[in-house]
Amino acid sequence: MMATALLAFAVVQSGPQVAHTFTYVAETSHRSVSVAGTFNGWNKDASPLTTQDGRTWVATVNVAPGRHEYKFVLDGQSWVIDPANPSTRDDGNGNINSLLVIKPFGYEQPALVGDGKITESAILHKSELPFLTWDNGQLTLIIQVRRDDVQSVSVRTGKTSDDLENAVAFSPLSQTEFYSTYAGQVSWDRSSPLYYEFVIQDGDQRLTVDRGANGAFQVDPKSLVSLSPPEWVQDAIIYQIFPDRFANGSVANDPAGVQDWDAEPNFRDFKGGDFAGVEQRLNHLVELGVNTVYFNPIFQGPSNHRYETTDYFTVDPRLGTNEEFSRLTNIMDSRKIRTVLDGVFNHTSVEFKPFQDIRDKGRNSEFTDWYFIKGYPVTVQQNPNYEAWFGFQSMPKVNLENDAAAEFMLSVPEFWEKNAKVHGWRLDVANEVPMDFWRKFRKTVKQIGEDTWIVGEVWGDGSPWLKGDQWDSVMNYRFRESALGFIARGQTTPSECLGQLMEVHLGYGAPVSRNMMNLLSSHDTPRFLTLCEGDRKLALLGAILQFTWVGAPSIYYGEELGMEGGRDPDNRRGMAWNLATQDNPTLRAYKALTQMRSAIPALRRGNPTGTFADDAKRVMAFRRAEGGSKAIVIINRSDSTQQTSVDLFESGRWLDVWNNQQLQSDGNSVVVTVPPLDAAVFVPLSRDALELRDRLATRVSTP
Secondary structure (H helix, E strand, O other), X not given: OOOXXXXXXXXXXXXXXXXXXXEEEOOOOOOOEEEEEOOOOOOOOOOEOEEOOOXXXXXXXXXXXXXXXXXXXXXXXEEEOOOOOOOEEEOOOOOEEEEEEXXXXXXXXXXXXXXXXXXXXXXXXOOOOOOEEEEOOEEEXXXXXXXXXXXXXXXXXXXXXXXXXXXXXXXXXXXXXXXXXXXXXXXXXXXXXXXXXXXXXXXXXXXXXXXXXXXXXXXXXXXXXXXXXXXXXXXXXXXXXXXXXXXXXXXXXXXXXOOOOOOOOOOOOOOOOOHHHHHHOHHHHHHHOOOEEEEOOOEEOOOOOOOOOOEEEEEOOOOOOHHHHHHHHHHXXXXXXXXXXXXXXXXXXXXXXXXXXXXXXXHHOOOHHHEOEOOOOOOOOOOOOEOEHHHOOOOEEEOOOOHHHHHHHHHHHHHHHHHOOOOEEEEOOHHHOOHHHHHHHHHHHHHHXXXXXXXXXXXXXXXHHOOXXXXXXXXXXXXXXXXXXXXXXXXXXXXXXXXXXXXXXXXXXXXXXXOOEEEXXXXXOOOHHHHOOOOHHHHHHHHHHHHHOOOEEEEEOOHHHOOOOOOOOHHHOOOXXXXXOOOOHHHHHHHHHHHHHHHOHHHHHOEEEEEXXXXXXXXXXXXXXXXXXXXXXXXXXXXXXXXXXXXXXXXXXXXXXXXXXXXXXXXXXXXXEEOOOEEXXXXXXXXXXXXXXXXXXXXXXXX
């Protein structure tokens, strides 16, 4: 009999914040010490420490209950773990962070289901995103309670606050060491306001949760914020291209001293990748099944990564011309491949004309308020006298609260939307940019094209930016973190992994969750295969999860070929085109994954239900459904074949299109066999399913 585990991690970690004192005892003198972590968006300037004796630095910071990672920042640039805290965590990017656990208020006594005591301080619900989301005629409501504290949670709804009935029982969908999250759905046509309240029961204690003296919670269709990202993103299979390293199609635009393509990359070299190379290799993308390309920065700048922008209206001559880029995007569009550009608005290069004007004219420059200048003359050197991203003197930070600077940056998407086929913008270090700028950015971009996708780079929770007035999506590094912990490293349990995934899904709401940019590797991380220590079975298992979970999968160039790479710059090697052959089992497996996802609507647009985990067997599973399309995915992280019981959607015959199994279900649990470090993907048996199975049969399950 399968041991079913509740999911781990909650939608939100909240409740009253706790004042925590950070102390750093310095061995040498410092000009400044600050603390940055998950509690302040890793902002090194948000929480400065102070000192009385020049040695002991202290700051008291309000921190939400839960687990947090942090580091001290010395003199604005040196990041170190807390020497007084032995608890650390590897973040999966080659960094070790200090780990802090904040216990919530009201947890002095242990919780016990059925004892008739409910910890009211742990209960949290707000009548707003992400606690309520509306999607396809259903209103999803979420409420947080203390873990192992209550017997049941239900909701009562009605058309008035005095007429609440139709109680609906909610199910616990995720939990952490502190909280359980209950969620459920109620039908609502949005024709009139809906009133609701929660009823929590434990033993003989019955607690009603509403707005207190103001009565029941109310959701008004006129004021309901419902973020609706572009429809096409749900069906997207994204391919990330680092332009200098993808393909060199024309030596005519190669910079002087171009490095050999296969040479070990460094921070300063150029390998000659260009737009001509992308155009010449479009067949590879089409055959792979890609329908969206995200380009790392293409605008003129001094570095190979181009995150230091010199001219926002001119593509880098090393890549080609504006006309060549426009032609490329039109060709891609004709082949049903959309283009997403990297927008770097937080900082520029020091050669950008307004900053150069400040360097030349000092206080007399008309652009002094475009940046955060601390002294004159402005000198480009280590520890510069202006604010720079991460302290790098080559990247002066832009003051986007200055109207002129903001207007200039808003003209950038307007220019490129008119001069090329641009379908989306990925926003660099987007959490460090004022939210008001992103509100203006959204209005600007959506006026040009309502279906233009806006995806922000944020490594933690992106909820503050996903309330309908800023972004559509985020780079889903939280998905990557879950895949790393469970699949690459084997450090977390199946229930913990599923809990983390559900945390994102529930926390963002179904419409937003379905357009997350789910990645395993990027230009900022070691490649997933390398973090799997070269184990191709594990890497493919991670890709299976990526292509079957909610959100759009994003392939980092060469991932489909089995490329490896450590920390930057090693993760930015030249594309290994010698591996792009039909004899490459990894490439065949990726093509099978794209075909499977494209053929099964449930894997693109279905919400996850029926999740379960067997921690002892290292197996987890989830169901997804969209209309008449249904799929059940089972992941086996163990080194041996596992048999596990699965509850199918309905009675009938089912086919595993990934490993060619057939099952007959009478509506009850059936036993499924899953090979080691592999998966099963069941769909109802049909002619289309059999044809899909046959197409996928060319894959090699063990690369």
